[in-house]
Amino acid sequence: MKTPVTTLSITRPDDWHLHLRDGMALKSVLPDTARRFARAIVMPNLKPPVTTVAQAAAYRQRILDAVPAGLSFQPLMTLYLTDNTPPAEIDTARTSGIVHGVKLYPAGATTNSDAGVTGIAKCAAALARMEKIGMPLLVHGEVTDPEVDVFDREAVFIERVMRPLQQDFPGLRVVFEHITTTDAADYVSAAPANVAATITAHHLLLNRNALFQGGLRPHHYCLPVLKREAHRQALLRCATSGSPKFFLGTDSAPHGRRSKEIDCGCAGCYTAHAGIELYAEAFDAANALDRLEGFASFFGADFYGLPRNANRIALVKQPWPVPAEQPFLADDMLVPFRHNETVAWSLQG
Numbered sequence: 001m002k003t004p005v006t007t008l009s010i011t012r013p014d015d016w017h018l019h020l021r022d023g024m025a026l027k028s029v030l031p032d033t034a035r036r037f038a039r040a041i042v043m044p045n046l047k048p049p050v051t052t053v054a055q056a057a058a059y060r061q062r063i064l065d066a067v068p069a070g071l072s073f074q075p076l077m078t079l080y081l082t083d084n085t086p087p088a089e090i091d092t093a094r095t096s097g098i099v100h101g102v103k104l105y106p107a108g109a110t111t112n113s114d115a116g117v118t119g120i121a122k123c124a125a126a127l128a129r130m131e132k133i134g135m136p137l138l139v140h141g142e143v144t145d146p147e148v149d150v151f152d153r154e155a156v157f158i159e160r161v162m163r164p165l166q167q168d169f170p171g172l173r174v175v176f177e178h179i180t181t182t183d184a185a186d187y188v189s190a191a192p193a194n195v196a197a198t199i200t201a202h203h204l205l206l207n208r209n210a211l212f213q214g215g216l217r218p219h220h221y222c223l224p225v226l227k228r229e230a231h232r233q234a235l236l237r238c239a240t241s242g243s244p245k246f247f248l249g250t251d252s253a254p255h256g257r258r259s260k261e262i263d264c265g266c267a268g269c270y271t272a273h274a275g276i277e278l279y280a281e282a283f284d285a286a287n288a289l290d291r292l293e294g295f296a297s298f299f300g301a302d303f304y305g306l307p308r309n310a311n312r313i314a315l316v317k318q319p320w321p322v323p324a325e326q327p328f329l330a331d332d333m334l335v336p337f338r339h340n341e342t343v344a345w346s347l348q349g
């Protein structure tokens with residue numbers, strides 16, 4: 001019998017899908033990420049959205065200013081694609097060296113997506129430029145058609161948007177963000193090497209039962225919404241497969257308690273406080289801890305054409321209690337994932 005692994009040393013990981021917000025919220029959540037991850041792809045869905053390189057540069061500086069002393073953290077910026085993004089802005093993004101992707105939010109699909117794309121055809125010129133210069137397109141892959149069942153929105157998006165996109169821009173580098181279904185897992189696996197996906201820890205750990213366990217659970221509500229167990233199993237297989245197409249993206253998406261525990265509450269799970277530990281738990285449960293480093297520390301950097309990190313982190317299998325809440329805004333607290341429960345792996349140091 002193999003002795004169970006209880007300590008783990010891996011190359012310092014990166015988070016390829018993260019919401020940091022701004023202002024006081026940014027200052028509250030950034031230390032959690034900076035303690036664990038060397039870099040993160042920072043989502044542009046602020047109010048107003050980050051649509052220009054000038055805005056991305058200013059936001060990047062606000063993030064750098066909020067990094068706690070003694071920690072090193074590199075924000076990798078993104079632009080929010082709109083119907084009117086000029087191709088010239090894509091060129092400016094590339095030459096800036098600070099923008100690493102352009103995010104496609106179908107209008108109305110998720111938090112702060114009102115300015116999102118209303119039709120792919122409207123951005124054809126920008127997408128063509130991205131394909132030409134190798135700028136990745138990061139996709140929130142859900143249709144917004146109210147006729148489509150909420151659990152089917154990702155699968156339908158593949159047929160209505162992803163396949164035509166791949167047909168029209170075969171060389172475009174695409175990250176299918178926070179995939180949640182067997183359909184997306186199969187699509188990405190079968191696609192050429194320029195199509196990859198991020199997978200969140202919460203979609204690896206939970207199925208949709210968690211939304212209703214003991215009552216309605218707003219802190220498990222995120223988009224795309226949790227799916228049934230067979231889908232979770234498919235995501236686990238992808239994440240632990242060793243395929244470089246799948247890499248870590250927490251989609252940690254903080255919303256204060258008062259925006260979550262309310263009618264029409266916001267979508268998003270806050271996981272940055274245990275951003276790598278939760279993945280260790282999921283990989284451990286799948287007997288695949290040896291596959292964690294590739295997924296968390298290598299494949300994302302390789303896809304984005306960035307160097308792998310040189311330093312390491314250590315994890316130990318030692319449960320720690322997650323508090324009921326943590327500071328967020330002057331008048332609101334943040335309820336972290338697993339609040340009042342334990343996480344099985346701890347970060348050392």
Ligand SMILES: NC(=O)N[C@@H](CC(=O)O)C(=O)O
Pocket residue numbers: 019045110111140221222223224251253254267268269
């Ligand atoms: N994932 C979420 O449920 N919410 C994200 C937006 C997103 O990633 O779709 C947010 O910004 O709150």
Ligand SMILES: [Zn+2]
Pocket residue numbers: 110140177178223224
């Ligand atoms: Zn999203």
Ligand SMILES: [Zn+2]
Pocket residue numbers: 017018019043251253
């Ligand atoms: Zn997100």
